Amino acid sequence: MSVAEWIAADLRADLTLCTELFILIERENQLLLLPQDFSRFEFYRQRKEFLPALDESLDKLKQHRVAWHRLSASERQHSPEIFALIHSLQDLIMRIVMLDRENEQLLLR
Numbered sequence: 001m002s003v004a005e006w007i008a009a010d011l012r013a014d015l016t017l018c019t020e021l022f023i024l025i026e027r028e029n030q031l032l033l034l035p036q037d038f039s040r041f042e043f044y045r046q047r048k049e050f051l052p053a054l055d056e057s058l059d060k061l062k063q064h065r066v067a068w069h070r071l072s073a074s075e076r077q078h079s080p081e082i083f084a085l086i087h088s089l090q091d092l093i094m095r096i097v098m099l100d101r102e103n104e105q106l107l108l109r
Contacts (some may be wrong), residue, residue: 004071004079007064011085014057018092021050025099032106040107054096061089 001009028043068082076083 002075003067004075004082007067008079008082008085010060011064011082011089014060015085015089015092017050017053017057018089018096021047021054022092022096022099024050025096025103029099029103029106032103054093057089058093061086061093 024043024046028040064082065086068076068086071079
């Protein structure tokens with residue numbers, strides 16, 4: 001497996017993980033907007049399980065970005081998926097952070 005293939009595979013796995021976390025936080029947001037009460041403990045527990053994986057994903061994203069820029073121009077040209085994956089992952093992480101902050105504000109109300 002080439003470096004580019006390894007980076008792409010790792011980024012796809014991290015994107016899957018972050019997508020699962022986003023779905024969880026989005027579901028929490030939808031329930032927080034409802035007038036009824038719900039068990040917040042389950043969301044807390046699930047988020048707590050995801051946090052170490054999210055931290056690891058962020059660290060790997062930084063490493064992959066550096067490794068991506070170290071590849072030759074021709075290697076990067078043959079692997080445009082990596083550039084797209086890096087940007088997709090960065091965007092998704094920002095969406096997670098923003099929605100999580102919104103949820104925190106809703107919990108304070």
